[in-house]
Amino acid sequence: xxxxxxxxxxxxxxxxxxxxxxxxxxxxxxxxxxxxxxxxxxxxxxxxxxxxxxxxxxxxxxxxxxxxxxxxxxxxxxxxxxxxxxxxxxxxxxxxxxxxxxxxxxxxxxxxxxxxxxxxxxxxxxxxxxxxxxxxxxxxxxxxxxxxxxxxxxxxxxxxxxxxxxxxxxxxxxxxxxxxxxxxxxxxxxxxxxxxxxxxxxxxxxxxxxxxxxxxxxxxxxxxxxxxxxxxxxxxxxxxxxxxxxxxxxxxxxxxxxxxxxxxxxxxxxxxxxxxxxxxxxxxxxxxxxxxxxxxxxxxxxxxxxxxxxxxxxxxxxxxxxxxxxxxxxxxxxxxxxxxxx
Amino acid sequence: xxxxxxxxxxxxxxxxxxxxxxxxxxxxxxxxxxxxxxxxxxxxxxxxxxxxxxxxxxxxxxxxxxxxxxxxxxxxxxxxxxxxxxxxxxxxxxxxxxxxxxxxxxxxxxxxxxxxxxxxxxxxxxxxxxxxxxxxxxxxxxxxxxxxxxxxxxxxxxxxxxxxxxxxxxxxxxxxxxxxxxxxxxxxxxxxxxxxxxxxxxxxxxxxxxxxxxxxxxxxxxxxxxxxxxxxxxxxxxxxxxxxxxxxxxxxxxxxxxxxxxxxxxxxxxxxxxxxxxxxxxxxxxxxxxxxxxxxxxxxxxxxxxxxxxxxxxxxxxxxxxxxxxxxxxxxxxxxxxxxxxxxxxxxxxxxxxxxxxxxxxxxxxx
Numbered sequence: 235x236x237x238x239x240x241x242x243x244x245x246x247x248x249x250x251x252x253x254x255x256x257x258x259x260x261x262x263x264x265x266x267x268x269x270x271x272x273x274x275x276x277x278x279x280x281x282x283x284x285x286x287x288x289x290x291x292x293x294x295x296x297x298x299x300x301x302x303x304x305x306x307x308x309x310x311x312x313x314x315x316x317x318x319x320x321x322x323x324x325x326x327x328x329x330x331x332x333x334x335x336x337x338x339x340x341x342x343x344x345x346x347x348x349x350x351x352x353x354x355x356x357x358x359x360x361x362x363x364x365x366x367x368x369x370x371x372x373x374x375x376x377x378x379x380x381x382x383x384x385x386x387x388x389x390x391x392x393x394x395x396x397x398x399x400x401x402x403x404x405x406x407x408x409x410x411x412x413x414x415x416x417x418x419x420x421x422x423x424x425x426x427x428x429x430x431x432x433x434x435x436x437x438x439x440x441x442x443x444x445x446x447x448x449x450x451x452x453x454x455x456x457x458x459x460x461x462x463x464x465x466x467x468x469x470x471x472x473x474x475x476x477x478x479x480x481x482x483x484x485x486x487x488x489x490x491x492x493x494x495x496x497x498x499x500x501x502x503x504x505x506x507x508x509x510x511x512x513x514x515x516x517x518x519x520x521x522x523x524x525x526x527x528x529x530x531x532x533x534x535x536x537x538x539x540x541x542x543x544x545x546x547x548x549x550x551x552x553x554x555x556x557x558x559x560x561x562x563x564x565x566x567x568x569x570x571x572x573x574x575x576x
Numbered sequence: 577x578x579x580x581x582x583x584x585x586x587x588x589x590x591x592x593x594x595x596x597x598x599x600x601x602x603x604x605x606x607x608x609x610x611x612x613x614x615x616x617x618x619x620x621x622x623x624x625x626x627x628x629x630x631x632x633x634x635x636x637x638x639x640x641x642x643x644x645x646x647x648x649x650x651x652x653x654x655x656x657x658x659x660x661x662x663x664x665x666x667x668x669x670x671x672x673x674x675x676x677x678x679x680x681x682x683x684x685x686x687x688x689x690x691x692x693x694x695x696x697x698x699x700x701x702x703x704x705x706x707x708x709x710x711x712x713x714x715x716x717x718x719x720x721x722x723x724x725x726x727x728x729x730x731x732x733x734x735x736x737x738x739x740x741x742x743x744x745x746x747x748x749x750x751x752x753x754x755x756x757x758x759x760x761x762x763x764x765x766x767x768x769x770x771x772x773x774x775x776x777x778x779x780x781x782x783x784x785x786x787x788x789x790x791x792x793x794x795x796x797x798x799x800x801x802x803x804x805x806x807x808x809x810x811x812x813x814x815x816x817x818x819x820x821x822x823x824x825x826x827x828x829x830x831x832x833x834x835x836x837x838x839x840x841x842x843x844x845x846x847x848x849x850x851x852x853x854x855x856x857x858x859x860x861x862x863x864x865x866x867x868x869x870x871x872x873x874x875x876x877x878x879x880x881x882x883x884x885x886x887x888x889x890x891x892x893x894x895x896x897x898x899x900x901x902x903x904x905x906x907x908x909x910x911x912x913x914x915x916x917x918x919x920x921x922x923x924x925x926x927x928x929x930x931x932x933x934x935x936x937x938x939x940x941x942x943x
């Protein structure tokens with residue numbers, strides 16, 4: 235999936251952590267492209283490598299114990315081989331991140347305004363007064379009431395939703411070209427979540443930035459994402475447009491996710507269809523297809539799933555899937571076993 | 577597994593409810609946490625966490641309490657299990673008033689009312705083996721088991737989908753979903769009648785969540801369990817509940833059976849809550865209309881007068897700031913507390929208005 239228009243290109247990214255128990259392969263060969271103005275949703279369960287991917291794009295694993303290889307190209311600039319100092323200059327200005335937990339992502343000792351001003355002045359040579367004015371504008375932009383007063387408040391004086399807004403204001407203060415939102419609404423109530431998702435959408439269309447949204451909530455990606463990447467055990471197992479993933483998913487794991495999900499929009503009298511077993515340890519990822527011990531269809535291809543790792547291949551019109559099943563088998567299983575029960 | 581044959585909690589004259597009969601009833605249940613300040617620790621205010629709830633739970637059903645954080649749903653669960661002492665109101669379980677029952681008298685009742693906790697990491701003692709954790713209820717309640725505690729525990733582990741060999745392992749050796757199963761096994765040990773489940777699946781990944789939801793459903797069927805489910809995930813609630821109570825700032829604003837609540841919500845808050853949930857359906861992305869609530873939930877220390885939702889409600893009129901709408905039945909099995917209900921016929925609107933005139937809520941502003 236090479237794309238000349240791509241603003242962000244990730245090529246064969248691997249992030250491994252040596253531990254006493256063995257090598258943890260959090261991300262193991264991940265490639266994707268993202269254009270400006272588009273939103274990529276990365277979904278998967280805990281431990282599938284979603285967050286590690288985002289942190290390594292931001293260069294936040296540099297200097298730690300992580301072994302990173304592969305390429306991350308941001309507007310043509312390679313980041314994996316760049317120094318920490320070089321990446322630091324990009325953070326905030328070219329790319330920014332919204333974290334899940336705004337209380338631990340903000341410094342409790344400094345006012346909210348101070349933290350936005352600091353981020354802004356790193357990249358813009360302006361006086362404190364000008365930066366403060368900008369901070370107030372940003373707080374106003376994300377919908378914080380009385381921003382001129384709130385700019386001097388401390389993070390603990392904000393409610394959860396307001397803190398998340400303040401963090402978004404901070405992330406957007408330098409109009410970043412790439413915004414990574416890692417579970418931006420998981421800690422929030424649903425009404426506040428709706429406000430924040432609207433905000434991200436509005437700001438994206440205003441600044442034409444590229445957005446990566448990482449979440450375990452399939453509803454959130456269905457609302458926001460143009461493309462969706464489903465991750466399992468450190469690899470992408472399916473990639474396609476939101477319609478591809480929700481209307482004609484190809485991978486048995488994606489079916490499992492959809493089957494596990496209770497529906498709010500319709501009566502579902504059938505039982506949920508859980509995925510059997512538990513996600514694998516990233517130290518001992520199963521041989522072959524990492525999903526094969528939990529897959530109901532692994533027996534259909536004569537043991538190939540247990541020995542050979544399936545590559546992520548285009549199954550037509552950019553819808554990519556990593557599965558040994560033949561397209562006919564997948565089509566049949568989806569139409570007869572899965573779709574009627576959702 | 578068999579527990580003692582005679583039920584020591586049985587009270588003469590109390591008949592055990594059958595399926596579909598009332599198991600628990602709650603009347604004007606209230607919990608105010610005092611706020612004390614100064615040298616003399618004088619009470620300067622109160623957090624009105626739960627303020628005048630009325631509902632019943634019938635045997636064999638699942639009643640869910642939903643609402644945003646701070647709406648009082650967890651406090652309600654803790655009041656029902658008497659982990660907290662109510663400030664006012666009455667809780668009647670199987671015909672016995674347990675509102676202010678002493679701890680000693682409450683103890684035999686604890687085997688009938690059990691709780692499942694949200695956090696499978698915090699609710700299991702890391703220094704105890706699974707056998708000890710799941711066997712603790714037998715020991716605490718001095719229950720004799722037929723073939724010894726170990727056998728009983730192993731049967732329980734099998735029941736919740738764990739292996740009996742897990743008996744001697746420690747909680748840290750298990751994943752989140754397995755830990756939640758251990759907690760459920762412990763809850764089931766004494767064959768409770770009522771289980772209060774406080775966010776039982778919200779800490780779990782979606783594939784594991786489905787396993788635990790299915791397990792809870794199977795157990796309910798097998799043992800005629802009654803659940804009071806406390807949850808914020810409205811999709812899970814739709815899947816598991818028979819009836820749903822929507823709470824806002826310590827009050828029930830709507831209480832209805834699942835289908836009518838999700839298909840025809842009557843309280844504007846319920847409508848807003850439902851419309852805020854992202855739907856995993858790309859076809860509906862563009863045409864959906866979302867009600868955006870402005871601002872945050874007000875503080876329960878100083879809640880708005882009359883209808884507590886009026887500060888954020890797009891339908892609010894002057895009456896909403898003066899007269900508190902009572903929770904009244906507008907359709908069979910569908911109660912709502914609003915002057916201007918949604919999805920209502922003109923008759924239902926008139927009923928709501930009339931009820932507010934004749935029987936205004938106690939938070940109404942006195943003239």
